[in-house]
Amino acid sequence: DAKTTQPNSMESNEEEPVHLPCNHSTISGTDYIHWYRQLPSQGPEYVIHGLTSNVNNRMASLAIAEDRKSSTLILHRATLRDAAVYYCILRAYGANSKLTFGKGITLSVRP
Amino acid sequence: EAGVAQSPRYKIIEKRQSVAFWCNPISGHATLYWYQQILGQGPKLLIQFQNNGVVDDSQLPKDRFSAERLKGVDSTLKIQPAKLEDSAVYLCASSSGTAGTYEQYFGPGTRLTVT
Numbered sequence: 001d002a003k004t005t006q007p008n009s010m011e012s013n014e015e016e017p018v019h020l021p022c023n024h025s026t027i028s029g030t031d032y033i034h035w036y037r038q039l040p041s042q043g044p045e046y047v048i049h050g051l052t053s054n055v056n057n058r059m060a061s062l063a064i065a066e067d068r069k070s071s072t073l074i075l076h077r078a079t080l081r082d083a084a085v086y087y088c089i090l091r092a093y094g095a096n097s098k099l100t101f102g103k104g105i106t107l108s109v110r111p
Numbered sequence: 112e113a114g115v116a117q118s119p120r121y122k123i124i125e126k127r128q129s130v131a132f133w134c135n136p137i138s139g140h141a142t143l144y145w146y147q148q149i150l151g152q153g154p155k156l157l158i159q160f161q162n163n164g165v166v167d168d169s170q171l172p173k174d175r176f177s178a179e180r181l182k183g184v185d186s187t188l189k190i191q192p193a194k195l196e197d198s199a200v201y202l203c204a205s206s207s208g209t210a211g212t213y214e215q216y217f218g219p220g221t222r223l224t225v226t
Binding site (some may be wrong): 032041045098 | 115151152153154155156159161166167202204209210211212214215216217218219220
């Protein structure tokens with residue numbers, strides 16, 4: 001599975017935008033970029049995924065670089081509830097493709 | 112829509128004892144996964160079921176771990192005998208498809224402590 005690189009941690013202020021970076025220089029043409037997050041003492045939660053174009057949903061936006069070697073998860077207005085570990089994962093297109101989690105980035109939100 | 116249910120939420124056992132975890136996936140989800148998450152690490156896939164058949168169990172320590180999904184709905188994961196290094200959170204997830212575009216829905220997990 002192609003690997004991703006994320007910073008270990010990031011801090012943000014409540015009600016400000018947050019940009020979480022992810023590098024994936026060995027991405028293949030059929031790999032989807034997935035983001036999951038894990039709140040304390042909970043299971044992971046799907047956030048968003050994309051292939052080439054930028055994506056928006058009610059939780060976040062995903063900005064994908066033109067060469068697809070990096071991406072950024074954007075939380076438009078951080079809340080205390082957004083404090084979590086965020087995982088950037090490459091997942092192959094085909095059947096039975098795996099979600100291979102790394103260590104993720106720990107986001108702290110200051111009130 | 113009800114989420115993925117798991118029980119128990121917490122379990123403490125001594126090494127060499129056996130333990131079982133139960134998972135009920137989201138209704139209609141044919142694909143079920145068990146993950147192990149050791150403290151400070153991301154979840155690691157142990158086994159994937161499609162209906163009642165095993166798709167991938169390459170990372171399941173088969174000498175002590177077993178899992179079944181007899182009727183293609185709920186599933187149990189068993190450890191016998193447990194070792195200290197099995198202390199972890201065991202997560203169950205389900206999905207309506209297996210391709211890379213499908214999201215997985217996770218349960219709250221079972222925290223196992225082996226003493």
